[in-house]
Amino acid sequence: MTPAQADHARAHSEFLEIPEGLKLDTPRVEDGAAIWRIARDSQALDLNSSYSYLLWCRDFAATSVVARDGNGDPVGFITGYTRPQHPRTLLIWQVAVDHSQRGRGLAGAMLDGLTSRVALDLGIDRIETTVTxxxxxxxxxxxSYAERHGAAVEREVLFDGEAFPGGGHQPEVLYRIGPIPALADALR
Structure with a gap:
């Protein structure tokens, strides 16, 4: 085991384990329709077109994750991308878990697994997201992700509700989390 792998194994031990019977995987284009349905059924996310989920699975698979059940069917996902002007930052676009899998810690396990993988593959050491x-x-x-990993969190309104067409949209609050010590350690 190389020193980097040992550091990664130590950092990974601080991460949540995937619930029994599920596994994390990189999304594939054929997962796009299922991911779109999970997003639609969440009734919490701004639903994008089904086409956009197909593209996401093709173009941003390296910075996204899907949770699969024992049959290999998607039951949760996180979509993300590295920020072009800040390549050490992973922006989390959407997180959704199928109703059948809620309450098992899957969202946290997916977030831990994704950030660990992207840290090793692309060198990220911080994340951003927006939340209403x-x-x-x-x-x-x-x-809880920030607390679990000993990372600072900064919050500020990124987009006021008035920025969205049609009215009635709440503000999107930007969460800046990092640097994340376990991810930074994995890069050494």
Whole structure:
């Protein structure tokens, strides 16, 4: 085992384990329709076109994750990308878990698994996301992620509700989490 692999194994031990019977995987184009359905059925996410999920699975698979059940079917996903002007930052776009898998810690395990993989593959050591103030599960997910990994969290409004067409959209609060010590250690 190389020193980098040993550091990664030590850092990984601080991460949540995937719930029994599930596995994390890189999304494939054929997962796009299932990911779109999970997003639609969440009734919490801004639903993108089905086409965009197909593209996401093709173009941003390296910075995204899908959780699969024992049959290999997607039951959760996280989409993300590295910021072009800040390549050490992974922006988390959407997180969703199928209703059948909620309450098992899957979202946290996916976030831990994804950030660990992207840290090793692309060198990220921080994450960003936006969350509306009324989205308690996402607020808990990202706050607990930062606490679990000993990382600072900064919050500020990125987009006011008035920036969105049609009115009625809540502000999007930007969470900046990092640097994340376990991810930075994995890079050494």
């Amino acid at each position: 103030p009324d989205n308690a599960p996402s607020n808990r997910l990202f706050t």
